[in-house]
């Protein structure tokens with residue numbers, strides 16, 4: 001049952017439809033391509049100006065110490081805050097402003113913002129500038145309808161999510177902008193379909209293993225020790241024993257697609273021996289390195305994940321004195337999951353029912369997104385991803401966002417804010 005104030009806000013969002021489309025087009029026309037991280041500043045300003053017009057307190061937070069920050073490619077984040085009239089819980093909305101490169105295969109200009117058949121096309125239309133537009137117009141509708149929120153409302157546009165978010169959401173959390181004292185909950189409008197709430201994601205353990213051989217003339221391989229052969233043995237060992245074991249481990253998290261409800265291991269890259277281009281010299285390869293991408297479950301402690309791979313290396317070392325390998329850790333991201341009975345989940349669930357007249361479903365993401373920084377650095381346990389656009393279209397050619405989905409999720413976000421914050 002909607003209150004009259006809620007009905008007013010939803011009506012205002014309907015009236016914002018064309019403006020929302022126009023704003024999304026403006027966002028798409030700023031090609032914030034990452035890597036390398038282009039045009040973050042104008043994109044942050046566009047969002048900042050929007051928030052300033054709503055009388056938000058706007059600041060630009062630049063991650064100057066981050067290694068990817070440079071004069072040419074500054075890491076500019078934007079944060080706006082509107083104080084509430086009381087001591088209600090503060091709701092934080094967050095969207096990443098970066099997009100992945102356009103790639104091949106487009107039938108429209110990837111940075112043109114073409115509107116066609118009720119959709120807005122462009123790189124980032126669904127992941128996730130459509131979500132940014134939805135969330136901003138939810139904030140605008142609350143303001144224009146004269147809704148008096150008890151809690152503060154914040155919006156952040158952050159950089160580099162596609163490359164880990166370290167100069168973006170992680171930076172904001174490190175700088176104390178996302179804390180349990182300041183932030184009751186965070187809603188990230190990533191493209192996960194309008195009736196689905198994403199509760200979290202699996203963990204990531206990236207590591208590099210380098211096998212170390214002994215160089216010799218390629219015509220007499222028996223005089224050396226080949227690092228590529230060693231890597232081959234290691235991969236074979238992983239294939240025969242570790243991968244089947246990982247496939248048997250299942251998570252209780254509702255990860256989509258269901259194929260990702262188990263632990264997985266991918267080899268992201270491998271390099272060894274002579275360079276691939278030009279004529280090489282005949283040598284026994286003395287170095288081979290591969291990068292492994294282990295996705296682990298919330299049920300698997302990270303210490304066990306690390307122990308398991310190290311145990312394989314130890315075993316191979318003791319079986320073959322010539323086998324030499326070094327493991328280097330590249331990145332660890334702990335899995336996160338917001339409880340289904342958390343206020344933010346309940347609010348979004350009710351709002352989806354009221355706006356779409358359909359029950360919400362719950363998912364978890366196979367890959368990570370900025371949720372990890374909210375929880376692991378910010379210490380804020382209530383975070384969901386909810387927004388317009390279909391996940392399958394993200395990073396694809398002819399990416400688009402349905403206009404109707406933007407409007408619907410803007411309504412869901414607005415209702416969620418009202419019910420979380422109190423009016």
Ligand SMILES: [Zn+2]
Pocket residue numbers: 096127128161190191369
């Ligand atoms: Zn995204």
